[in-house]
Structure formats: structure tokens, C-alpha cells
Amino acid sequence: MEIRENAALVVVDVQKGFEEEYWGRRNNPAAEENIAALIDLWQETGRPVVFVRHDSVESSRLRAGHVGNDFKDFVEERRGKGSGPELLVTKTVNSAFYGAPSLDGWLTGLDVVQIVIVGIQTNMCNETTARMGGNLGYEVVFPLDAMHTFDLEGPFGWSLDADELTRATAVSLHGGRFAEVVTTEDVVRGAGAGVR
Template sequence: MEITENAALVVVDVQKGFEEVEYWGERNNPEADDNIAALIGTWQESGRPVVFVRHDSVKPDSPLRSGYVGNDFKEYVEERRGKGAGGELLVTKSVNSAFYGTPNLDAWLKEAGVSQLVVTGIQTNMCAETTARMGGNLGYDVLFALDATYTFDLEGPFGWRLGAEEIARATAVTLHGGGFARVVTTADLIAGASRPSGPSGV
């Protein structure tokens, strides 16, 4: 796998509020946090840029609302902030896409000459997927680290209910099959990022 030397890792909404099981329900992929931590470590050690995205919910009952402990990054993310040799950015948002946050992610990436993104974080089918879709629309080469994301069971229209793993697979099929992003594994990303590469990943 070709990972450019300045590929940006976008870590979406890895916040304490997602640990509140009674609010969210059952999740999938218990290995996700370990994989997210491994990707952050690899990106920082290789001098690549990392973008930390935080969701500041405007809903008064949300575990992610501003001023509530659930708004904070999980400890393993917070302790890694500021440790990388590459660039780092904090984006705050109140909608699904990290591209509609503050500061302007697209402008920051373009100024840094970044053309490739790796998306990881929570939730697979919500903010991670929306950020990946928009990144693809904006012309970035988007890699979606499926096993470094997780989501929750969800009820939709007509009484339809899907389990978290079904939802994650649907996201993977839509992103990959629809050409928005390439769905990949943490192991492949780490292997690719650990190889010496030029600006084009060659």
C-alpha cells in the first residue's frame, strides 16, 4: 500500500462520551481503540500530520456536549496530542463532517500540500463516514481504516433495526464500492507508512 510522506491521519471524535453504553447501546469492534492508538503512534513516529477532531454537540442531553466530561478525548488520545514530529491540528465541529469544523480542514490540508487522508475514529457510519465521503468529493485520496472505527446498533425507518457490525459492513461497501474511499486495515496502513517513500508514496 502506498502511503504518501505527508498523508494526514484524521482521528474523528474519539471522545469519552462514547463510553456511555446506556446512551448509545451495543457497539462492535472492541479492538478499535487499540488500532486507533497504533495508527496515531505510527503517524507521529513517521513525522506525518495528525488531525484530532472533536464533536462539540449542541444537544443538551448528548454525552458529547461542551462542558461535560464526555466531550473530552479518551485518555489514550489526549496523552498522544502534541507528541508528533509532523504537523498537528485540532478541529472542533457540531455536525457530521470534519470539513465543516473550525478551523477549516480543507484549507489547512491544501496549504500543507496534503493529497491523501486516512480516516479513523467514531462512529463508523456517522462522522467517520461523512468525513470520508466529503474528502472523496473534495478530491482527496481517502483511505478508510475500517478496523480502527466502531459504531452502535441503530434503529431507522419502518421499525428497521441493524446491528453495529451490519452497519459497519454497509459503510465499508458504500465507501469502497461507491468510490468515495478505499477501505483498508490498520495493519496494511502501518506497513505502508513504515516503508520509506517519496512525496508520491513511491
């Protein structure tokens, strides 16, 4: 895998509200470490970084003005530290492409064709952003171990645990050719090759 020299890292909703017990059991305890490693790599190599924040309009743990709306400390302390372009996108829905300012417009202005999506939650905002990115023509890279999700109940008494949801997302995105599902290590190796 090759990560382009101007590939954008899109860091989705790594917010304190997701630390609350309300969400239930999560998976992938290594997610934060891998997200931090990729932010550091992007900033060291001058690649563009997008920080996406969900500003819920409902009475939610991610609503503006609530401590849960804030980025987790390891993300906040990295903002503004890179040598490359950086953008803050705020959104009220799942896809980062429906935020403000326009993610698509910013990426297009930088001639970015490849995006790497990390953050929270795997099967929600990450997957939705990946699907839209694929539909918009971006090469979407989805390092599955740089994100996490939570157990979830659905219709008909069905429920899936976080690992099952993660596998379903990976199969759907990769098999459906919306994204290339990889590991953080794959991305790190590919970024060293850095192609234009």
C-alpha cells in the same frame, strides 16, 4: 497500498461520551488499540495528525463542558507529542470538513492529497467525512478496524447491528469509490513504503 509521506491521519471524535451505556452495543473492541497504533506511527514518522472533537450544541453526551466532550485518555495523552504538524478541529455536525479551523484549508496548505480516517462512529462522522473528502478530491483511506459504531434503529421498524452497519459503510464507500477501505495492518505496511 502506499501511504504518502505527508498523508494526514484524521482522528474523529474519540471522546469519552461514547463510553456511556446510552449508545447501546458497539462493535470492534480492538478499535482503540488500532487507533493508538496509527497515531503513534504518524507521530513517529512526522506525518500530520488532525484531532477532531464534536462539540454538540444540544444537551448531549458530547456537549462542551460535559466530561463526555473530552478525548479518551489514550488520545489526550498523545496530543502534542508528534514531530509533525498537528491540528485540533472542532465541529457541531457530522463532517470534519465543516469544522473550525478549516480542515480543507489546513490540508491544502500542507499539500496533503491523502487522508486516513479513524475514530467514532464508522457510519456517522467517519463516513460523512470520507464522502466529503472524496468529493473534495482527496485520496481517502478508511481502515475499518480502527473505528467502531453502535447498533441502530431506523424507519419502518428496521434495525441494523453495528457489524451490519460497518459492512454497509465499507461497501458503500469502497464500491462507490469515495474511499479505499482497508485494515490497520494495510496502512502500517503502506506507511513503511512512504511515497511522496
